[in-house]
Amino acid sequence: MRHTIAECERAGHEHGLSVGLAMALAGAETAQAPGRVAAWPTSGIPSGATVVREERGVSFVRTEAGPADPEIAARLAAVRLGLTRRLAERVVEHLSARKVGGEPTIGKQLVQGALADAHVATEAARRTLTVAGDCPEAVADVHHCLTTVDWELAKLLGASGFVSVDSSGTGAMFEVHLSRLTAHCWIGAA
Amino acid sequence: MNTVDELQGLSAELATSLRPHALAVDAGEVPEIPALDIIRDIATPPDFRTSDLPKCAQLYTETCLARTAANIELSRGDAGVLNICRAPSLAGLAVDALGSAEQQEAFYRVLADERPWTFFGMTEPSVGSDATAMQTRLDKDFRLHGGKRYVANAERGGIGVVFARTGPTPLSIRAVIVRNPSPGYSGRALTMFGLRGAALGEMTFDGIEIPRTCLLGAHLPASRRGLWGAARTFNIMRLQIGAQALGVALAIADYVHQLRPQWKPLMATRLEAARELLLDCAHDVDNNPDDRRAPSIGKLHATHLAVETARWAEAALTPGGLLEHPLLEKWCRDVHAFEFMDGTSNIQRLTIGTGHDDN
Numbered sequence A: 001m002r003h004t005i006a007e008c009e010r011a012g013h014e015h016g017l018s019v020g021l022a023m024a025l026a027g028a029e030t031a032q033a034p035g036r037v038a039a040w041p042t043s044g045i046p047s048g049a050t051v052v053r054e055e056r057g058v059s060f061v062r063t064e065a066g067p068a069d070p071e072i073a074a075r076l077a078a079v080r081l082g083l084t085r086r087l088a089e090r091v092v093e094h095l096s097a098r099k100v101g102g103e104p105t106i107g108k109q110l111v112q113g114a115l116a117d118a119h120v121a122t123e124a125a126r127r128t129l130t131v132a133g134d135c136p137e138a139v140a141d142v143h144h145c146l147t148t149v150d151w152e153l154a155k156l157l158g159a160s161g162f163v164s165v166d167s168s169g170t171g172a173m174f175e176v177h178l179s180r181l182t183a184h185c186w187i188g189a190a
Numbered sequence B: 001m002n003t004v005d006e007l008q009g010l011s012a013e014l015a016t017s018l019r020p021h022a023l024a025v026d027a028g029e030v031p032e033i034p035a036l037d038i039i040r041d042i043a044t045p046p047d048f049r050t051s052d053l054p055k056c057a058q059l060y061t062e063t064c065l066a067r068t069a070a071n072i073e074l075s076r077g078d079a080g081v082l083n084i085c086r087a088p089s090l091a092g093l094a095v096d097a098l099g100s101a102e103q104q105e106a107f108y109r110v111l112a113d114e115r116p117w118t119f120f121g122m123t124e125p126s127v128g129s130d131a132t133a134m135q136t137r138l139d140k141d142f143r144l145h146g147g148k149r150y151v152a153n154a155e156r157g158g159i160g161v162v163f164a165r166t167g168p169t170p171l172s173i174r175a176v177i178v179r180n181p182s183p184g185y186s187g188r189a190l191t192m193f194g195l196r197g198a199a200l201g202e203m204t205f206d207g208i209e210i211p212r213t214c215l216l217g218a219h220l221p222a223s224r225r226g227l228w229g230a231a232r233t234f235n236i237m238r239l240q241i242g243a244q245a246l247g248v249a250l251a252i253a254d255y256v257h258q259l260r261p262q263w264k265p266l267m268a269t270r271l272e273a274a275r276e277l278l279l280d281c282a283h284d285v286d287n288n289p290d291d292r293r294a295p296s297i298g299k300l301h302a303t304h305l306a307v308e309t310a311r312w313a314e315a316a317l318t319p320g321g322l323l324e325h326p327l328l329e330k331w332c333r334d335v336h337a338f339e340f341m342d343g344t345s346n347i348q349r350l351t352i353g354t355g356h357d358d359n
């Protein structure tokens, strides 16, 4: 499991959600989703599936609700962990190039504190997946934690994260929200 | 019932006409909604209103308390739809604060005759929180050069206020009234993640000629002609943004409690407490318009709580349920917008923290 978790995190970090999701769902079927909608890589949606929504390589398809599968949820959490790290890198790059009061924004203490908190939270989340990747509550907790951390990081991008200026400058919030919606389809009910 | 309660009731009634258009506005439509004309009139100073309104509506432009109470209920209908209202908004508040009687008359005359959207151009691609570093400039021949980004109604707006420097110091930052179309003005809409009714965009000024009569603040003392003169305006707007955040949070809570009446009822209490806090802060601003801490406290709490409410709602649904409840999914995006409007959380924290010694 530890190896798979690491692979999924790497896929999310290097290739993004859609590729990571394909890895997290390898060998699974849409009917394993715990609700009536499954998030699925668009490149591999089963023929005849009803697509509710499609965004950036992820499709949301109708399915019959099945029992929650903690292993899928854990692998997806690892993918999201990779995405969160990618977001943190984007924030550092963005704020290193911006200034406030004549000084780099990245040097402001409140910014450094937020980045430090995000870093610690992702390190702790990874260990949770290592020691309790088969425990549904623990995995759900990691997902909730990542949703929180993603928002704390996205805030640091200012309005640039909230809009897309053109096809090259997609606002981070679009990706953060897609990651959250995808997770919501694979975590069991509270 | 006092007049603020009456205005709150009127706002709740108007809000029911906004809700049915929420998803259409999110999809980019701009429907004509009669209730928005009433809201626009309510948000216009009494001397420039075009219709007769109930007495309680007078209060909206007179006190921050009334404006805050009304915005909570209007946004509980739908904040995205509220943002397509052709109201004077921040541009109007800036003209009220910095404009002479003639400038106010001219500005509101355009609003009455043409019903344009208004814009307030402060943020630039590389300068946001630190407005004193803005690069847009008004040269000695009264031509405007530069550009703004992330400005509501940048493309579709017909009139607005733009801040620009006339020299190197913060005091040299001045505000001018700009018309669209004007030779040298170009506006472009941006794709927004949420609160799409706000229609954010960017504007470029390629030497637009500004009539001298459109420079605001010339009749005021040097220290109050520009950014600092608009400071009270930001205090009021900050609470209006907090009120809109809380309104969306209340809409989310209403929706969830319809689906799951027993779902963690503590949230409803927290939201009502947040309303109390916002109204108290608004009351403080009415008593002391220069108090910067109160609006920051109200806005920081309301924006944070709104995002938390969206997570609370998500947890109440069956797995994947956000995809089955598009309105809830939309509000879960909208709540994030308020973080950036009129000062981010960090900027509010700095205001609250550094003001600590004053109290």
Ligand SMILES: Cc1cc2nc3c(=O)[nH]c(=O)nc-3n(C[C@H](O)[C@H](O)[C@H](O)COP(=O)(O)OP(=O)(O)OC[C@H]3O[C@@H](n4cnc5c(N)ncnc54)[C@H](O)[C@@H]3O)c2cc1C
Binding pocket: A098, A100, A105, A108, A109, A110, A111, A155, A156, A157, A158, A159, A160, A162, B119, B120, B121, B122, B123, B126, B127, B128, B129, B130, B149, B150, B151, B152, B195, B198, B200, B337, B338, B340, B341, B342, B343, B344, B345, B346, B347
């Ligand atoms: C929905 C929406 C509507 C808007 N409407 C308008 C409008 O009508 N007109 C207009 O002019 N602008 C508008 N804006 C832009 C808004 O005012 C800016 O986004 C805001 O001022 C922040 O600026 P920025 O995005 O450049 O972020 P930056 O200033 O670059 O900040 C980036 C990050 O650094 C943090 N930061 C900055 N300074 C400090 C510091 N000193 N210490 C610690 N942390 C710091 C911020 O909190 C943020 O997290 C709107 C934005 C949105 C999203």
